[in-house]
Amino acid sequence: MDAAAPVRLHDFDEALPLSPAGPRLWDSRIDKRYWNMIGPWGGWTAALLLKAVLAESDHGGTPVGLTVNLMGGLDDSPLQLSTRPARQGKSVEFWTSELIQNGAPVAMAMVTLGQRRETFSTHEASFPEGVKRPEDIESVPTRPGFFTAMFEQRPVQGSAPLQENPDSLTRNWMRDHQARPLDYVLLAGLADVFAPRIFYRSAERRPASTVSMSVYFHATPAELEAVGGDFILGEAKGRRFESGFFDQHGALWSRDGVLLATTEQLCWFK
C-alpha cells in the first residue's frame, strides 16, 4: 500500500460515524449496509450507543455490561447521540447513551464500565463439545443489502430456520466480513447476529424484533486482542415463547475456549 494513501476504515467502523456536536452530544447517521428488514440492525445500534460512551474523553475503564432498549421507528433522518455519566466511581462507571432521531429517543443504553484488575478467576461454563473448526465448514451464502452480508458465518450445529424444530439452539462461527479485529464495540454487534429464535420453532414467516438486549463483556482487552480478526463461536437458544414475546440467551467464545461475552435478549413477535 502507498504510504501516502488515505487510511481506509473497515466497513464496520465507517458505518459508526461520530462527530462532536456539543458537550455529551454526537452527530451520526444511518448506514444502509447494516440494515435489517425495516430498520437498522439492532447490533449496529448497540455498537453505536456503546461507541459514543467510549468516545467521551473522561470515561474510565473498559466495558463490562451493556443493555440496549430498541424502541423502533427509525428512518433515514440524521441521528444524534446524547451521553451521560450517571455515576463515575473508582471501580465502576455507569453511563447512559441515547439515540435521538427527529427529536425523539429511538434507542437507549445503559453502559457499565469497570476497572479490570487481577482477581480470583475461573470459567464455569465450558466451550461446547463436538465443534468443528471453521476451516472445515463452508460459509453460509448471504443476501446483499442486508446486515448479514457484513459478517461471515459458518454453521456448526443447530436447527434450520422456518421449521418446527424441538429447540432453537444454533451455533455458528462468525466474524466481520473484512476480519476487522475484535473489540468491545464489534463484540456488542456480534451479540445480535443471531436470527430471532421464533424462526427456529415455527415454519411461519412473521414479524419479530428485539426490544431489549444485554451483553456482559467477560473478555479482557488482551483476550480480545488475541482473537484479532479470527472467527468466534456464537451460540443462542430461547427459553420461552409466550403472549407475543420470547427470550434468547447466548454466549460468544474464542476458538481456544475463552468465554468472551454472554448475551440475552427479549423479542417481540406477531
Add this chain to the structure above:
Amino acid sequence: MDAAAPVRLHDFDEALPLSPAGPRLWDSRIDKRYWNMIGPWGGWTAALLLKAVLAESDHGGTPVGLTVNLMGGLDDSPLQLSTRPARQGKSVEFWTSELIQNGAPVAMAMVTLGQRRETFSTHEASFPEGVKRPEDIESVPTRPGFFTAMFEQRPVQGSAPLQENPDSLTRNWMRDHQARPLDYVLLAGLADVFAPRIFYRSAERRPASTVSMSVYFHATPAELEAVGGDFILGEAKGRRFESGFFDQHGALWSRDGVLLATTEQLCWFK
C-alpha cells in the same frame, strides 16, 4: 378480622412507599428490613424502580423486561424516583425509572411493558429434574436484620456457600415470608434473592455487589395469580469470574413448571 380495622399491608408493600411529589416524581424512603451488608438489597431497589413506573396512571401493558443498574452509595436520606416514558407504542412501551438521593442518581432502570396477547406459545426450557416438594424440605434459618429474613427459602440442590465448589449452581424454593401473593414487582425482587455466585466458588469472605441485573417476565398475569403466595423455584449459576467481575444467570419457576421469569446479573467483587 374486625371489618373496621385498618388494612395492614404486607411488609413487602409497606417497604416500597411511593407518594406523589410532582409530575413523574415520587417520594420514597429506605426500609432497613430490606437491608443488605452495606446498603439496601438490590431486589428492593429493583422492585421500587419498577413499582414507580406501574404507579404512573398513563402506563400501558404489563412488565416484560427490566434492567436495573445499581450505582451504589446509598444511605438513609430521603429518596426520590423520577420516571420517564421514553416511547409509548401500541405493542410495547419503554420507560426509565431513576432513584435519586442527595441530588444524585443512585440506581436506574429501563422498564419494558408489553401488550400481552395470544400468540404461538411454547416452553423450550424445562423444569429441573429431581426437585423435592417444598413441603418435604425444611426452611433455612435466617439472620434477623438482613433482607433474607423477609423471605422463606428451602434449599433443593446445590453447593454450600464459602467452599471451593466445582460450580455455583443452587436451587431453592422461595417466597415472601408472609406469603404475599406474587406479582411482577415481587418477582423482580425474588430475582435478586440469590447469594453472589462467587461465594459458591471460593471459601474467602469478600465484598461483592450487583452492578446490573435484568429480569425478563415470561409469566402472564393469570399465571402469577395462580401462584398466589406459594413457593417458587429459583435457580442461579455463574458462567465466568474474571478481573473483578462475574455473571449469574437464573430462572424462576412455578411449582407446576411454568417459567415465570429469567434473570441475569453482573456483579463486582474483590
